[in-house]
Amino acid sequence: MKKNILVVDDSALMRRVLCDIINSDRTFQATDVCRDGLEAYEKLKTKSYDGVILDVNMPRMDGLQLLERLQKENIKANVIMVSTLTSSDAQVTILAMERGAIDFVTKPTNIIEAKGEDFRKNLLSVLEAVFSTRTYVRSTRPAPVRTQPEASEGPAKTAPPFKKLNAAGAKNRLVALACSTGGPKALQDVIPYLPKEMNAPMVLVQHMPTGFTKSMAERLDEISEISVKEAEEGDVLEKGHIYIAPGGKHMEVKKKPNGTHVIALNDMPAIGGLKPCANVMFDSLSQTGFDEIVCVVLTGMGADGTNGILSLGKHKPIHVIAQDAQTCVVYGMPKVVAEAGVVDEVVPLKEVAKTIIKNVGVK
Numbered sequence: 001m002k003k004n005i006l007v008v009d010d011s012a013l014m015r016r017v018l019c020d021i022i023n024s025d026r027t028f029q030a031t032d033v034c035r036d037g038l039e040a041y042e043k044l045k046t047k048s049y050d051g052v053i054l055d056v057n058m059p060r061m062d063g064l065q066l067l068e069r070l071q072k073e074n075i076k077a078n079v080i081m082v083s084t085l086t087s088s089d090a091q092v093t094i095l096a097m098e099r100g101a102i103d104f105v106t107k108p109t110n111i112i113e114a115k116g117e118d119f120r121k122n123l124l125s126v127l128e129a130v131f132s133t134r135t136y137v138r139s140t141r142p143a144p145v146r147t148q149p150e151a152s153e154g155p156a157k158t159a160p161p162f163k164k165l166n167a168a169g170a171k172n173r174l175v176a177l178a179c180s181t182g183g184p185k186a187l188q189d190v191i192p193y194l195p196k197e198m199n200a201p202m203v204l205v206q207h208m209p210t211g212f213t214k215s216m217a218e219r220l221d222e223i224s225e226i227s228v229k230e231a232e233e234g235d236v237l238e239k240g241h242i243y244i245a246p247g248g249k250h251m252e253v254k255k256k257p258n259g260t261h262v263i264a265l266n267d268m269p270a271i272g273g274l275k276p277c278a279n280v281m282f283d284s285l286s287q288t289g290f291d292e293i294v295c296v297v298l299t300g301m302g303a304d305g306t307n308g309i310l311s312l313g314k315h316k317p318i319h320v321i322a323q324d325a326q327t328c329v330v331y332g333m334p335k336v337v338a339e340a341g342v343v344d345e346v347v348p349l350k351e352v353a354k355t356i357i358k359n360v361g362v363k
Contacts, residue, residue: 003051005031006049008055008058040066045075051078054081063092067100079100080105085109103130201242205251213230235262237262252266283312298333319344322337326348
């Protein structure tokens with residue numbers, strides 16, 4: 001049976017394009033359309049949809065206002081935002097995910113791009129990834145916090161002979177986190193729960209376009225004790241600070257002659273369509289002066305991060321934390337790293353912050 005999708009956009013032309021894309025896939029069906037959030041609200045009060053494609057800016061009731069109404073009245077909906085690259089839309093989109101949206105896709109700047117293959121693939125891939133994870137989770141039982149991935153989360157291969165993190169003798173630690181689809185929402189259940197006294201800096205790659213990472217960093221900084229910023233060239237890493245790779249740039253960590261570590265950004269081509277790429281970040285950590293590195297992999301499509309962690313583990317003591325399937329929007333990146341046999345702890349999203357602190361401590 002096809003998944004029923006509600007399309008909400010004030011542009012008749014964009015509604016038509018979105019419906020054509022959705023209906024072109026045998027898995028989905030654009031069941032209803034609405035011109036604004038108010039129309040969508042009336043439908044969602046009485047009818048259930050598998051997914052909702054929601055525009056940001058609309059008359060009468062915009063996307064954010066609709067999400068706030070749904071949240072207030074406890075109306076459940078799997079919402080994917082469609083957002084332009086403007087700074088104002090980026091800010092609203094980040095807030096939308098705080099209000100319950102699962103993720104977002106970038107809205108084309110013109111109708112030619114909207115009818116293009118890139119936008120079609122992007123929209124369908126997000127829908128497919130979300131629903132495949134929902135199907136997977138329904139077929140598995142919720143699991144408690146554990147120290148090794150279960151067979152249902154993929155057969156763990158024989159782990160490479162990595163040096164493992166030694167908490168008792170820890171000196172200079174770093175946290176390196178990677179996430180993708182569902183990440184902006186997931187990070188709001190992690191970052192605000194980290195204390196400002198965290199005894200390590202954190203570097204973070206979230207797959208997002210230019211502009212969105214800045215809005216996300218600013219919002220996370222606003223609602224958190226710990227300091228959060230979009231990383232800039234030359235930033236000196238400090239304990240109790242989080243540095244988010246800017247959209248459209250790869251981020252590395254470099255050791256300076258005086259022993260400090262700084263952010264280095266580069267404009268190398270996208271890797272597997274990703275820029276920033278988490279593998280680039282993890283690879284760079286092999287040449288740093290950190291004694292131990294806590295690697296964290298949250299919700300996301302694909303396998304970014306796994307190869308970098310495998311490489312890093314040959315040079316540095318590491319401890320790998322992966323989000324569990326039941327709490328992932330998309331159980332892709334955590335699943336692949338678990339299957340690689342290097343995960344030390346698989347935990348629900350709301351346990352991630354506590355697990356990080358358990359491994360790095362506070363100042």
